[in-house]
Amino acid sequence: MTIALYTKGWNQNQWLDRFRQMLPNHVIRSFDEIDDPENIRYAMVWKPEPGALALFPNLEVIFSLGAGVDFLLNDPDLPAVPVVRVVDTDLTNRMSEYVVLQCLLHHRRSLSYMRFQQAGIWMDREDAAAKEIRVGLLGLGVLGQDAAHKLSVMGYDVMGWSRSPKTLDGIRSFAGEHGLDDMLSQTDILVCLLPHTPETEGMLNLDLFKKLPRDGALGGPVLINAGRGKVQVERDIMEAMDEGLLIGASLDVFEEEPLRDGSPIWSHPNIILTPHNAAASSAGALTDYVVKQLKLHESGKPMESVVDRAVGY
Structure with missing residues (x-):
């Protein structure tokens, strides 16, 4: 399974290293490294450009790397797949x-x-x-x-x-x-x-x-x-x-x-x-939560914190 990662304004290498350690059986690439968009099954993102996720025709789940999802729901081309947000005790x-x-x-x-x-x-x-x-x-x-x-x-x-x-x-x-x-x-x-x-x-x-x-x-x-x-x-x-x-x-x-x-x-x-850091969780806490949800999905179990698009969260 191939995962696309995008973390606007963050240290992307740190996130890539963390996810690669936790998901050794998955291929994880930053958006600018992807040359096979049809193989992308998951996207782990923070504020990608509108329309960016529509380039992945076989996407199964979108994971927001935070509690907010308005940047995703405001994308008119957002794929019709589950969106999962972070709800973690650290956050x-x-x-x-x-x-x-x-x-x-x-x-x-x-x-x-x-x-x-x-x-x-x-x-x-x-x-x-x-x-x-x-x-x-x-x-x-x-x-x-x-x-x-x-x-x-x-x-x-x-x-x-x-x-x-x-x-x-x-x-x-x-x-x-x-x-x-x-x-x-x-x-x-x-x-x-x-x-x-x-x-x-x-x-x-x-x-x-x-x-x-x-x-x-x-x-x-x-x-x-x-x-x-x-x-x-x-x-x-x-x-x-x-x-x-x-x-x-x-x-x-x-x-x-x-x-x-x-x-x-x-x-x-x-x-x-303050510069939008009221609940700035550690990379460790966020990646732990996202990986847990991905493994639930792959085992056929319901994921937590799936966004209801009708209400916006």
């Missing part, structure tokens, strides 16, 4: 670490204290207790549920919203359009872990920010987006910051990546920017 734990960290940074006013330090100012600011801060999560999949439970352990008042109803121990849950408005009306820190789908594109916009309360324990709402950049409208985020509809934000994803030079996000004093 999940790293995402929860990021979410908890960002909540704490805004809760404990770390940006203010950094500015005080740089200015040589000794000043204390009163902080609310975690139990007074309401954290609302958009997205209650594997990542959202884990983050919700860990925030709850920290003492935050945690709730979550999903497209369909979910029941979680100790976590208030909301669903549907009316449920979304209900949660937003009582959210101090809004955490977005949603995938990019036609329904979620541009969801984090000015109209949504206006539904967040401005009288909470933090003095105003905070946005954390570690989902997908196309879910947010960056122009509206900046306008919301200027108008006081948001008092802070942590952004790990952007409408265009890398974030363009000159974007006001780079220098805004109340925005924490």
Whole structure:
């Protein structure tokens, strides 16, 4: 069996070596080495060019080397074969670490204290207790549920919203359009872990920010987006910051990546920017998961985390 590997922006040789060690009975080639596309049965990819996978007429499975699959589903020529995404404990734990960290940074006013330090100012600011801060999560999949439970352990008042109803121990849950408005009306820190789908594109916009309360324990709402950049409208985020509809934000994803030079996000004093690495798992963890799914397929067993193209994840 021949496998095609494409890892845009990553050290491809590292990935080739890892997969070749784990799959010694398979031929693994980078896209630029392939001269027999009809022999390709599997593709392991991260952000290939649109139409690239359509060159393989006998493809059986496409493996995304990450949790996201919007870059695949947006390809109009994507072959009609199963798409598998990574849902791994390493990735999940790293995402929860990021979410908890960002909540704490805004809760404990770390940006203010950094500015005080740089200015040589000794000043204390009163902080609310975690139990007074309401954290609302958009997205209650594997990542959202884990983050919700860990925030709850920290003492935050945690709730979550999903497209369909979910029941979680100790976590208030909301669903549907009316449920979304209900949660937003009582959210101090809004955490977005949603995938990019036609329904979620541009969801984090000015109209949504206006539904967040401005009288909470933090003095105003905070946005954390570690989902997908196309879910947010960056122009509206900046306008919301200027108008006081948001008092802070942590952004790990952007409408265009890398974030363009000159974007006001780079220098805004109340925005924490990270380069889409909130849940950057190790190559080892990702390859282990993908190889496990490939072996399930070859043994005739159901694979895990097969994408439902109708809902986009």
